[in-house]
Amino acid sequence: PGKRVTLADHKKSLIGGGLVAVIAIAGIVGGIYIFSNIDRGGGGTLIVGMEPGYIIDEIDVLTHTFQGQYVIDQVLETLFINSYSGGQPQFISNLATSGVWNDNATEFTCTLRENVRFHDETPFNATAVKWNFDRNYRLRNEVGYGWDWLFILPGGHWIVNETQVVDEYTVKFVLNEPFVPFEQLLTHPATSIASPTSTPANSFIDFLTGDLIGTGPFIYYEYELNVALTMSPNPNYWGEKPKIDKLILKYYTNATTLWDALLAQDISMLDPYNARSFFINNPDKELEGLRSDTNFVVQEIVPPNFRYLSMNNKNINVTMRKAISYALNYSYMIDEITLNLSTSTRSPVPEGTLYSNTTAFDVPYYNISMARKILKDVGWPGTAGLTPNDIVSAGNEWEMLVSNDTPLEIYNVTYFPGVTEFNLTSILVQDNLKQIGIKVERTGLNYWPGPHLLILGWILDYADPHISIFSDFYSESGENWAQVNDSLLDQWIEEGVKETDPILRKQLYYQIQERLIEELYPYAWTYGKKQIYVYISALKGWQPHPFKFLFKMVYFD
DSSP: OTTOOOSOOOOOOEEEETTEEEEOOOOOTTSSOOOTTSOOOOOOEEEEEEOTTOOOOOOSTTTOOTTHHHHHHHHOBOSEEEEOTTSSOEEEESSEEEEEEOTTSSEEEEEEOSSOBOTTSOBOSHHHHHHHHHHHHHTTTTOSSSSGGGGBOTTSSBSEEEEEEEETTEEEEEESSOOTTHHHHTTSGGGOBOOTTTSOSSSOOOTTTOOOOOSSSEEEEEEETTTEEEEEEOTTOSSSOOOSSEEEEEEOSSHHHHHHHHHTTSSSEEOTTTHHHHHHHOTTSOHHHHHTOTTEEEEEEOOSEEEEEEEOTTTSOHHHHHHHHHHSOHHHIIIIISTTOEEEOOOSSOTTSTTOOSSSSOOOOOOHHHHHHHHHHTTOTTOTTOOOOOOOSTTOHHHHHHHTTOOSEEEEEEOOTTSHHHHHHHHHHHHHHHTTTEEEEEEETSSSSOSSEEEEEEEOSSSOTHHHHHHHHOTTOTTOTTOOOOHHHHHHHHHHTTOOOHHHHHHHHHHHHHHIIIIIOOEEEOEEEOEEEEEETTEEOOOOOSSOOOOTTOEEO
């Protein structure tokens, strides 16, 4: 589920009255930002250079791959979208202009934008929205691995009990139980609206023979297998129309030919989703040289994600988990392992997510004397006579516990050996924990999730904290790898999905973050990966977005 990292890498504005919360939607034309005061150029072909091994092979909303999102984000649209113009997610209009919860958060009623048509001239209305959500439900059991899990409640039921057409431009989602995160779910590509006329009702879109028809700023034009995928501007787009003549996703056979194409400016932009991995896996391709080259622009954001060292809460007590959290060299991970293409993680609700707080809590940092003192203060067996100092030179007394085969504890660490960052992190964990007398055995995938330590990561799918908090830390979650079982935490998580008052909900998630960071220590929060955008300087108007890839605002100077 989710873009959980296993391979080479993946406020809201509420006006509340009592238990009723109304979303005040900002009138933003065409999505996130308005460039009405910019004299933008016109024409030109924007070519995105795609890395080998990341071929788009699915474009259905329920089965699309990460690169397939490039197509969905241009051709289809969601009812709502988040603006990050103020730094934090603000829930704003897209195909819907407003939304309102009922008293107990079991019904969400949306007013739709009028005078919008799909690329095949089918009218966009409440009937079209209902058709799409009904289709998702019908196909739920046909998905081998896809995005259907997003529509499932924590208890296993489908989120939406019924999608009702109130009138031509009003649709009501009746939920099976209160679920406030549904609001942010309506910004995810899996909830994009496709044409009921041109989309198969009872099967997925065939990538090679089917078509993708939406209301978006671009039209899905053609695909040449393993060569390129082309989109053209929608001349009848309801919002501000694209300025470029063509958008091409072009495949290259290897990293060298892709790199050469970038330097020659034969492409306009590197594949944004995989640019970071491109530079980590090909260190000879120097990003720093591009930063100083006026022909190119390098932008960085940190999308909502976090890497972590999970510690099995059943087999490793909170004292040891806290000590381990202070024993890890986080700076080395960021500077050396990820080549500075990451930043420190300070919360399980990362920045870019609703109610993230990365400044208020005491997040553990690399402090070897603190780690040793934590164990000494409780009289951990084997620490008698040891000094809680910060000496880490070879042969120090803590390290010698492991060298002499008398460690305080023996733990194994599970990780994905094929992921360079995870492999190198496992080596660092082994070396760092030796400095507090712990022997770490690197076992790769011999265990899953493993009885002791696990290196993994989350890339959040939408901007609600529930998406990671429930999965990772709720006692009954199937992805609670750390086996956290805390009744107070469970209570707050359950309250968090029902509370419509943004102030009260924010307080709940602040409490959750504080408990996880300062009291429970289920994870050592290691780092969050940056998203890198590399494009030619003649390309203007690119607006990075944590959850979407939007090309409708770009133009050539």
